[in-house]
Amino acid sequence: MDKTAKADEVSKNIFYGYAEAVTKAIPSYIEDTGSGTELGKAVEYCLTAPGKRIRPALTLAFCDIFGVDCGLAMPYAVALEMIHTYSLVHDDMPCMDDDDLRRGRPTCHKVFGEANALLCGDALLNRAFEIVFEAAVRDGRCGAAAGRELARLAGTEGMLGGQALDIANENTEAGPDVLLETYRLKTSALLECAAAVAVELARENGRYFNSSEEEFENAAAATVSFTRNLGLAFQIKDDLLDITGDPGTLGKPVGSDERDSKRTYVAAVGAEKAARDMESYTEKAVEAAAVFGERGRILRWLAAELLDRKH
Amino acid sequence: MDKTAKADEVSKNIFYGYAEAVTKAIPSYIEDTGSGTELGKAVEYCLTAPGKRIRPALTLAFCDIFGVDCGLAMPYAVALEMIHTYSLVHDDMPCMDDDDLRRGRPTCHKVFGEANALLCGDALLNRAFEIVFEAAVRDGRCGAAAGRELARLAGTEGMLGGQALDIANENTEAGPDVLLETYRLKTSALLECAAAVAVELARENGRYFNSSEEEFENAAAATVSFTRNLGLAFQIKDDLLDITGDPGTLGKPVGSDERDSKRTYVAAVGAEKAARDMESYTEKAVEAAAVFGERGRILRWLAAELLDRKH
Numbered sequence: 001m002d003k004t005a006k007a008d009e010v011s012k013n014i015f016y017g018y019a020e021a022v023t024k025a026i027p028s029y030i031e032d033t034g035s036g037t038e039l040g041k042a043v044e045y046c047l048t049a050p051g052k053r054i055r056p057a058l059t060l061a062f063c064d065i066f067g068v069d070c071g072l073a074m075p076y077a078v079a080l081e082m083i084h085t086y087s088l089v090h091d092d093m094p095c096m097d098d099d100d101l102r103r104g105r106p107t108c109h110k111v112f113g114e115a116n117a118l119l120c121g122d123a124l125l126n127r128a129f130e131i132v133f134e135a136a137v138r139d140g141r142c143g144a145a146a147g148r149e150l151a152r153l154a155g156t157e158g159m160l161g162g163q164a165l166d167i168a169n170e171n172t173e174a175g176p177d178v179l180l181e182t183y184r185l186k187t188s189a190l191l192e193c194a195a196a197v198a199v200e201l202a203r204e205n206g207r208y209f210n211s212s213e214e215e216f217e218n219a220a221a222a223t224v225s226f227t228r229n230l231g232l233a234f235q236i237k238d239d240l241l242d243i244t245g246d247p248g249t250l251g252k253p254v255g256s257d258e259r260d261s262k263r264t265y266v267a268a269v270g271a272e273k274a275a276r277d278m279e280s281y282t283e284k285a286v287e288a289a290a291v292f293g294e295r296g297r298i299l300r301w302l303a304a305e306l307l308d309r310k311h
Numbered sequence: 312m313d314k315t316a317k318a319d320e321v322s323k324n325i326f327y328g329y330a331e332a333v334t335k336a337i338p339s340y341i342e343d344t345g346s347g348t349e350l351g352k353a354v355e356y357c358l359t360a361p362g363k364r365i366r367p368a369l370t371l372a373f374c375d376i377f378g379v380d381c382g383l384a385m386p387y388a389v390a391l392e393m394i395h396t397y398s399l400v401h402d403d404m405p406c407m408d409d410d411d412l413r414r415g416r417p418t419c420h421k422v423f424g425e426a427n428a429l430l431c432g433d434a435l436l437n438r439a440f441e442i443v444f445e446a447a448v449r450d451g452r453c454g455a456a457a458g459r460e461l462a463r464l465a466g467t468e469g470m471l472g473g474q475a476l477d478i479a480n481e482n483t484e485a486g487p488d489v490l491l492e493t494y495r496l497k498t499s500a501l502l503e504c505a506a507a508v509a510v511e512l513a514r515e516n517g518r519y520f521n522s523s524e525e526e527f528e529n530a531a532a533a534t535v536s537f538t539r540n541l542g543l544a545f546q547i548k549d550d551l552l553d554i555t556g557d558p559g560t561l562g563k564p565v566g567s568d569e570r571d572s573k574r575t576y577v578a579a580v581g582a583e584k585a586a587r588d589m590e591s592y593t594e595k596a597v598e599a600a601a602v603f604g605e606r607g608r609i610l611r612w613l614a615a616e617l618l619d620r621k622h
Contacts, residue, residue, distance in 0.1 A: 032467070032468065033467045034467035034471075034472055034475055037467075037472070037475050037476070037479065038475065038478070038479060039467060039471070039472070039475035040467065040475075043467075086433075090429055090430075090433060093406075093429065095404075095424075095425035095426050095429055096426050096429065113406075114406035115406050115407050115478050116475070116478065118401055118404065118406055118407065118429070119401075119471055119474055119475055119478075121433070122397075122401060122432070122433075122436065122471060123466060123467055123471050125433065125436055125437065126436065126462055126465055126466045126467075126471060127462075127466055127467070129440040129458070129462050130459060130462030130463055130466055132444075133443075133447075133456075133458040133459035133461075133462055134459050136444075136447060136452075136455035136458070136459075137452055137455045137456050137459060140451060140452060140455075141447075141448055141451060143455065144444050144447035144448045144451075144454065144455050144458075145444075145448050147440070147444040147447070147455075147458075148441060148444035148445050148447075148448060150444075151437055151438075151440050151441030151444055152441055154437055155344075155434060155437045155438055155441055156343070156344045156345035156348075156350060156351065156354075156434055156437075156438070157343065160345075160350070160430055160433060160434050160437060161345055161348070161350070163430055164345060164348050164349065164350035164351075164427070164430055165348070167349070167426050167427065167430075168348065168349060
């Protein structure tokens with residue numbers, strides 16, 4: 001195994017280790033979430049489904065890069081996964097994408113009914129912020145700032161804004177720019193969240209190994225560029241996988257999760273240009289990660305991994 | 312006008328003043344919430360509907376009692392109103408209560424469609440916590456603690472737990488105890504929230520006029536007793552108004568907001584006993600407020616006002 005392949009193997013194992021740590025931590029964060037009730041069962045069902053945990057694992061990866069203790073960041077990482085999961089539960093509902101399968105299992109509303117699925121999504125979002133407030137009571141201002149970034153990027157300036165644009169784009173001939181903006185909001189925003197949590201926590205814990213103010217802000221800006229470009233590549237890859245008939249499981253459902261009426265970048269510019277753009281966004285992400293030097297190798301591995309995935 | 316009537320008039324005007332101040336503050340908190348998009352319009356539509364603003368006004372009333380600056384508390388009060396509003400938007404959806412009217416106007420999903428209504432509720436909940444995180448960055452630990460209480464009481468230990476019980480009780484012969492527990496969660500919890508915000512902020516700002524630790528904790532406990540009993544009386548009154556054909560507008564829709572299948576306390580124990588119990592819960596609330604002496608007069612007025620309301 002050559003040196004690069006060895007480094008990639010290490011990065012991969014660390015990233016999967018983070019993902020596994022998040023999966024193991026999750027049950028302790030939902031112990032009191034209406035256990036025994038249908039709602040409690042729905043919350044558990046959705047959160048314990050086999051997911052890749054990319055967003056929370058990326059949060060811990062960024063914490064490592066910025067010198068923030070991963071244990072300190074765990075509640076924020078779990079909250080981010082809960083926010084991602086709630087968005088999937090609501091997205092799957094009949095009034096949205098009307099999907100029957102998610103992560104290889106029947107969707108929440110198929111198992112627990114629509115009313116409980118609606119409340120389940122609400123409960124996941126609510127519990128995510130409850131966990132962060134609890135952490136912020138312990139961590140002080142930087143915890144509240146991390147929570148503010150989570151809420152901002154999950155909200156109308158981020159993910160929810162993207163979902164709203166998705167609805168608006170339906171059955172339209174939306175151009176590439178509108179679609180890229182939609183992707184930036186609905187997909188990149190929660191990846192940006194992963195970085196933002198680490199950056200905010202770093203302001204009072206570790207602070208990027210006592211770098212200068214300027215170095216710190218440059219590093220923070222690089223996380224935004226990295227995650228935005230990574231999200232665009234990630235979403236275009238999803239679209240390409242959808243048309244090549246190998247639907248995704250990487251935070252995506254087994255079986256198509258897109259309404260046929262949903263307008264995609266691939267439909268707008270063609271598969272060939274879309275594939276070139278996907279590579280170009282991946283390159284930009286990798287370039288942005290250069291500022292972290294050796295510490296950024298896990299980011300470079302992730303960008304390549306998401307580009308090469310087969311599902 | 313006798314002395315009591317005069318004091319009640321003052322309390323009433325102060326309470327309505329708080330409600331009006333909240334109504335005037337709301338637009339500044341949703342300026343950037345997807346303005347121009349259908350989602351942004353939906354959020355504005357729901358939040359600017361004529362509501363009585365009982366929960367945020369009660370928050371400010373408790374702040375006054377505990378010596379917390381109302382200006383400091385405003386973001387938390389607005390967040391509480393947003394949480395209440397999101398719960399109404401989702402409750403009204405076809406998979407829940409399937410209501411056409413709310414606060415005298417067509418419900419959100421009737422105007423903007425189900426997909427946007429779903430996202431609108433999500434956006435209101437998300438924005439509520441975003442506002443509180445922003446405030447907590449300013450206010451520090453007590454702000455995060457106020458947020459934690461908001462999330463706890465809006466979650467499965469509170470309002471969402473009550474909504475889940477509501478679904479579970481449907482088409483059952485649920486007994487009085489189960490129904491009262493449901494009411495405590497779905498109605499009392501957000502009133503308790505109003506008090507909890509003031510109590511947590513008071514720990515670092517005003518602290519109940521520098522009372523002793525014991526006095527402070529007694530006062531905090533009294534707020535829980537007051538709001539729990541007030542909520543039970545409030546919800547039973549709603550049920551009674553539903554059967555006397557004078558449906559509510561006090562945070563309730565014009566037109567019935569209950570599915571016919573919804574099990575109520577009035578159905579379980581009869582209107583006569585329900586009316587007696589309602590008065591008894593009101594009395595208990597008033598007794599709990601006694602600990603505040605003269606400062607508690609606005610609470611006594613509110614308890615009487617909610618008992619006597621005609622809609």
